[in-house]
Amino acid sequence: MPGRNHLFIPGPTNIPESVRMAMNVPMQDMRAPDFGEFILPLFEDLKKVFKTKDGQVFMFPSSGTGAWEAAVSNTLSPGDKVIVSSFGHFSHLWCDLLERHGLEVVNFDVEWGEGVPLDDYARVLAEDKDHKIKGVFACQNETASGVTSDIAGVRKVLDDCDHPALLYVDGISSIGCIDFRMDEWGVDLAVGGSQKGFMLPTGLGFVGVSQKALAARAQAKLPRTFFDFDDMIKTNATGYFPYTPATTLFHGLKESLRLLLDEGLENVFARHNRIAESVRRAVAAWELDLVARGPEWYSDTVSAIYVPDGFDATEVIGGAYKNYNLSLGTGLARLQGKAFRIGHLGDMNELMIVSAIAGAEMAMRDIGMNIDPGVGVGAATEYLRSSRAANLASDKAA
Amino acid sequence: MPGRNHLFIPGPTNIPESVRMAMNVPMQDMRAPDFGEFILPLFEDLKKVFKTKDGQVFMFPSSGTGAWEAAVSNTLSPGDKVIVSSFGHFSHLWCDLLERHGLEVVNFDVEWGEGVPLDDYARVLAEDKDHKIKGVFACQNETASGVTSDIAGVRKVLDDCDHPALLYVDGISSIGCIDFRMDEWGVDLAVGGSQKGFMLPTGLGFVGVSQKALAARAQAKLPRTFFDFDDMIKTNATGYFPYTPATTLFHGLKESLRLLLDEGLENVFARHNRIAESVRRAVAAWELDLVARGPEWYSDTVSAIYVPDGFDATEVIGGAYKNYNLSLGTGLARLQGKAFRIGHLGDMNELMIVSAIAGAEMAMRDIGMNIDPGVGVGAATEYLRSSRAANLASDKAA
Amino acid sequence: MPGRNHLFIPGPTNIPESVRMAMNVPMQDMRAPDFGEFILPLFEDLKKVFKTKDGQVFMFPSSGTGAWEAAVSNTLSPGDKVIVSSFGHFSHLWCDLLERHGLEVVNFDVEWGEGVPLDDYARVLAEDKDHKIKGVFACQNETASGVTSDIAGVRKVLDDCDHPALLYVDGISSIGCIDFRMDEWGVDLAVGGSQKGFMLPTGLGFVGVSQKALAARAQAKLPRTFFDFDDMIKTNATGYFPYTPATTLFHGLKESLRLLLDEGLENVFARHNRIAESVRRAVAAWELDLVARGPEWYSDTVSAIYVPDGFDATEVIGGAYKNYNLSLGTGLARLQGKAFRIGHLGDMNELMIVSAIAGAEMAMRDIGMNIDPGVGVGAATEYLRSSRAANLASDKAA
Amino acid sequence: MPGRNHLFIPGPTNIPESVRMAMNVPMQDMRAPDFGEFILPLFEDLKKVFKTKDGQVFMFPSSGTGAWEAAVSNTLSPGDKVIVSSFGHFSHLWCDLLERHGLEVVNFDVEWGEGVPLDDYARVLAEDKDHKIKGVFACQNETASGVTSDIAGVRKVLDDCDHPALLYVDGISSIGCIDFRMDEWGVDLAVGGSQKGFMLPTGLGFVGVSQKALAARAQAKLPRTFFDFDDMIKTNATGYFPYTPATTLFHGLKESLRLLLDEGLENVFARHNRIAESVRRAVAAWELDLVARGPEWYSDTVSAIYVPDGFDATEVIGGAYKNYNLSLGTGLARLQGKAFRIGHLGDMNELMIVSAIAGAEMAMRDIGMNIDPGVGVGAATEYLRSSRAANLASDKAA
Numbered sequence A, B, C, D: 001m002p003g004r005n006h007l008f009i010p011g012p013t014n015i016p017e018s019v020r021m022a023m024n025v026p027m028q029d030m031r032a033p034d035f036g037e038f039i040l041p042l043f044e045d046l047k048k049v050f051k052t053k054d055g056q057v058f059m060f061p062s063s064g065t066g067a068w069e070a071a072v073s074n075t076l077s078p079g080d081k082v083i084v085s086s087f088g089h090f091s092h093l094w095c096d097l098l099e100r101h102g103l104e105v106v107n108f109d110v111e112w113g114e115g116v117p118l119d120d121y122a123r124v125l126a127e128d129k130d131h132k133i134k135g136v137f138a139c140q141n142e143t144a145s146g147v148t149s150d151i152a153g154v155r156k157v158l159d160d161c162d163h164p165a166l167l168y169v170d171g172i173s174s175i176g177c178i179d180f181r182m183d184e185w186g187v188d189l190a191v192g193g194s195q196k197g198f199m200l201p202t203g204l205g206f207v208g209v210s211q212k213a214l215a216a217r218a219q220a221k222l223p224r225t226f227f228d229f230d231d232m233i234k235t236n237a238t239g240y241f242p243y244t245p246a247t248t249l250f251h252g253l254k255e256s257l258r259l260l261l262d263e264g265l266e267n268v269f270a271r272h273n274r275i276a277e278s279v280r281r282a283v284a285a286w287e288l289d290l291v292a293r294g295p296e297w298y299s300d301t302v303s304a305i306y307v308p309d310g311f312d313a314t315e316v317i318g319g320a321y322k323n324y325n326l327s328l329g330t331g332l333a334r335l336q337g338k339a340f341r342i343g344h345l346g347d348m349n350e351l352m353i354v355s356a357i358a359g360a361e362m363a364m365r366d367i368g369m370n371i372d373p374g375v376g377v378g379a380a381t382e383y384l385r386s387s388r389a390a391n392l393a394s395d396k397a398a
Helices: A017-022 A035-050 A064-073 A089-100 A118-127 A151-160 A211-216 A229-236 A247-263 A265-285 A313-324 A350-366 A375-397 B017-022 B035-050 B064-073 B089-100 B118-127 B151-160 B211-216 B229-236 B247-263 B265-286 B313-324 B350-366 B375-397 C017-022 C035-050 C064-073 C089-100 C118-127 C151-160 C211-216 C229-236 C247-263 C265-285 C313-324 C350-366 C375-397 D017-022 D035-050 D064-073 D089-100 D118-127 D151-160 D211-216 D229-236 D247-263 D265-286 D313-324 D350-366 D375-397
Strands: A006-008 A056-060 A081-086 A104-109 A133-139 A166-170 A189-193 A205-209 A302-306 A326-328 A339-343 B006-008 B056-060 B081-086 B104-109 B133-139 B166-170 B189-193 B205-209 B302-306 B326-328 B339-343 C006-008 C056-060 C081-086 C104-109 C133-139 C166-170 C189-193 C205-209 C302-306 C326-328 C339-343 D006-008 D056-060 D081-086 D104-109 D133-139 D166-170 D189-193 D205-209 D302-306 D326-328 D339-343
Touching (some): A035 A056, A035 A205, A064 A089, A064 A166, A064 A189, A064 A205, A081 A118, A089 A104, A089 A166, A104 A118, A118 A133, A118 A151, A151 A166, A166 A211, A265 A375, A313 A339, A313 A350, A326 A339, A350 A375, A350 B313, B006 B339, B006 B350, B035 B056, B064 B189, B081 B118, B089 B133, B089 B166, B104 B118, B118 B133, B166 B211, B247 B265, B265 B302, B265 B375, B313 B339, B326 B339, C006 C350, C035 C205, C035 C247, C056 C064, C064 C205, C081 C089, C089 C104, C089 C166, C118 C133, C118 C151, C133 C151, C265 C302, C313 C350, C313 D350, C326 C350, C350 D313, D006 D350, D017 D247, D035 D247, D056 D064, D064 D189, D081 D118, D089 D166, D118 D133, D133 D151, D265 D302, D313 D339, D313 D350, D350 D375
Parallel strands (some): A081 A104, A081 A133, A166 A189, B081 B104, C006 C326, C081 C104, C081 C133, D166 D189
Antiparallel strands (some): A302 A339, B189 B205, C056 C205, C189 C205, C302 C339, D056 D205, D189 D205
16 A cells, blocks of 8 residues: 555554664674663663652563553562552553452442542542552553543542552553653552653563652562562663663664653643644544543543444544554444544654544545534644644743 | 654655665675676566666666756767757756757747647647757656646657657656656657655666667767766676666665556556645645646646745745645745645655645645635545545446 | 674574564554454464474563563462473573472572483472472573573473473573474473574564463463463464554564575574584684583584683673674673673574684683684684585585 | 675675664655755765865765766866876776767876876876876776875876876775875865765765866866756755755765764774785785785775686685675676675774685685685784784873
């Protein structure tokens, strides 16, 4: 099929040219005397992205699922009580992982479209006078439903009842895209992955770990070797690894961290918000509904969009792929057939998102949905134009 | 600037991923025993793209300008009379080259927006009873104005008066995009370049040469060494070159030829027509004028679009680049400030052209042009949708 | 430093140009309708390399250490008794993993330089009348000492006493380089990694699993999510994965599998043997000793070479890297300072290994070791020449 | 064939990884507003490599042959008298170009193995009292015979008789490898190519032009368009080009210039000399003769080596390629069958040249030449070791 694929799934995301260039390298000796000099600055820059000074960030040669497992197995023991909430495919899977690892899981099933139920967490934690609950789990951005939760709120809930449980946050589809403040929010275990905001191929799982979480290792009885923090701590100190790391990805990471920090994290977040809002304007112009039930839940990295009754979202996605080489996110689990997703995270600019909006519009019209041609693109581009103008105006004022 | 650059100049064009991949190679010995086996099929496939069985295609490590010079210097002598027509920046430059090389040039200045003046050619050739005119020059596709000329018509003019002059065609921005029939149209010297329909970086100039043109070498007195056909003929026979060739580009060419022939040339032409027509639908929806003065001149590889009086096309182009990372073609020479161009040739699909249309629309609105948001994209996408549907219908019927 | 790095560590290995080219791709949707068609043949070809028809091969986005863990956690329960032998850094680490995962480990410490102690295994297994031993672990190729063990022999030991324990083989630095016969040898869990014989970057851990081992999952109580076979089985069936896979590496794997199968596995093994023997000839000419204590233990993928008393192998390695851009393998654990290693696996030919031998020779002379200049290269090249001639002769005879 | 190709032809040369990486880019608009900022520093750095402050360096999208033609056609007129000397395939070809372009050529045929005949030049120039001779041509490094000529000597000859002729130097296989001083030596036209010391693919022809040579354009009547300096001067001033340039190569050039200047030109020259000398030590150990007839002619970029009577150098080259994947330079023209060449220019280090020496040795032994195994490598490595030690000692002293 001529022309490029238009990739708008919520990860893996589009890789910037300079990152792609940086990964076009031969293999190298990960025990060379100068290897550590290459690695150590990566850890420092990762900490900036996680917004932690006190914590440590680990890099595992795995996906985000592996990083979830690392966070859990290094800090908990079988039978430990944890609370978690499920409101989409990925928050559900994390919950599932906890159960498989023998934890006593208190799960709150939330309607898809909303996020972490702060009231429920508050109630259960307040009741837990003897601090049986060892871990509180929260998914900052549910990739399946396009819902962002209030992590600062979870911290406040813990603080309000002086609860010592560790706070675990799934930031896979948020860190590097949406504001995440590990130290300020008291996040103990923060999980990220290379193929989202870090704009890399899959293959690096990140775990930001607070000093409190590091101390918890001593009691943690879950078995771990591949994901063991101890082995990492010993070798990472000088820039090395306990087993062969994914050096190619490190070269890409060096460049993607440079890109993120050069653009400035706050600018990166503002850009994601602006691109996301342009999608929401298009959705409104199409007179369709987001899965996210209100602005407080809107995700700036992915939008899940309901198709009207009588239509099959799978046909929108399949048609977009087959006819327009556009990769949209599928509706996962209970959203299958009911919603499609536009991933708008990572290396993205105005005309990229416009092509996704135009392609989704074409695919929806192709199956007979009643949408005026160009109406979504028109709403999106007007927003993009005016928001840029506003930025410029505020730039001048500053 | 985050996100990709959107490249819609009429060359260099976007490089397909597989072509880019194919060029990521180390250097190699161009005198190796097996080098010829790699090269010979390239010549065969190039002939298919030029639609010649009788002729020979040369590859010079140069740009298209060099290929122009090769065509001229191998077949003409100082003082030879030639006819040519100028109706844009590039047809003008070819005319200029002829004058610099000491030829007696009869040039027809044509209003930009039209192409080769067949009547003028017919008149002058008919009058040339003693065949003083040795060469007839025609630009198939004027990249500056987005005008395509009728090469079969030029051949007919020559045939009608039994004129033996050689027919030189600039096919740089047409071959591999728009139908070109070297043998059927009796083209003697057909000039192409790697960075247009061949979807490669700049660096290969192609010249398709008829047997008649090859025979003309004996009398041709213009000096030539780098561009000499003789040296090429001797070495090309076994797949080698008289001096170091651009081997990296050959690896890309192998893949781009595969892509063109696998898609099928007629399908490639139809795709270019469909993409181009979607741009024209957007232009109509914007209520703007093409530089090309009528459908008979419309180019399927590039559209030059006038902005209304009182507006500066340079600002559209500059704003598109600065604000939306969109590279549009500038208005060259007398079109500067009056028109901008959208290149729609090479590796292109529906959502790529849609992003160019949307970006041009945004840039035009940014300078205050009165265009309804989304109207161009709406017209373009509707055309793209309906024309695809038609294709599908005819596919089924077949 | 000008010129290329000469990489002769026993993994990551040199990446063939065509594999590197194949991985130079943009990201793609791992849930696209045609993704499965891309993946399914990879599983089939992997089975050919593992020499299994009955088993299944899994690909985890991890290193080989992760694949070890996958093999263990899917088939064993805490407290299960296993036997293992340690005779180098990596066999020791696998043993360590078993202990960390709560297994009852019977470990045989073997002098470094020898491999799996068949007699000890035979004795213990014969004594284990009530089949308390659930797993028998063997490292086919100890990368730290350059020792290859007899896996067929381990199978025979098990068969001789009709013991039903599962047979686990670490084939990370052997599969794709040295003969490995999963079905014929009755290997139940065969572990491989992308960065050795598969000539890829680190990032894929392979586990070949027999039907018997698959059946063992039902009883296995070790926790697992990231490394769970069940999730893989369900999704792999149609060419998909339970979480985001490393698609870039799959493109490289497709090409590296093609290379291995086109060359022919037996030819790949013979090439590794021939390259390895040339190193051993050099070592003999240098009058040095291999760590491997005899031909029955010689590894065809890596040679660990003792330096004489009074010299520090670390200086050889450091000097080679600093002065000649040559990456040799360091002496790990108890071999530190006593031995250096030459990795000679993967994409390797005659003149590549010659540069390693010459560089090692230079680095040894630089620290005052008494070696005649060129003697190692002379012995190696003569062997390479004569063994090639022999091949040619046998080719003719055939 | 497994493993890498070992490339030791005298161009194209091995491309450094960082240069290769830099060229892995998409196409871009060569008329973009910020394109000039990218280009202008390239011209400045090129001038440093040519060692000119007063002159200007042009970059043509061509090979070195094209750059020869540019130098000639911009500064001379048909019938102009020039002197030149031929002592190898490439100096002969330049002479041939001069004749084809209608110049009155006085050529000195020199025995291959020696270079520019200063005495002959001195005699003829002294006799040319009325300055009929407009150009003096000298090949600094004859790639076919491995002979370097004394360009400072040619300048002295001109100065001694106050002759105003322009001095043309072919520096294709010397600039960036061997000392070249455009201003100090009063070189008026200095020709270079991308695929030699600049470590790039073929595709850029460089011409360094003195102010005197620029002034000569006014009288020069040879036709030129593609190679016209005027068009370049006008557009280069702001960093643009008269026709589509080879942007991909510019990205590589930026990096290769950085590498050359970071290493330091004098260090680059010393490195080439050291690598070359190691080859000469091997040749001496083999008891063979260089084509170059004495140290004053020895080239530091390429060594042409005679095989003894009764042996065919073509078989050495063919065997090296077929059996060891080693690309040696063939014997060109009258050296065919009599000599083979080892190119040792560009991105080269100790163990790279060692593999070439070892491979040549193997190929020579394969055809029955009487050479002790390892003797060439031994001599070369001892020289490389001792010369490095010397460098270190002098480094300490400094």
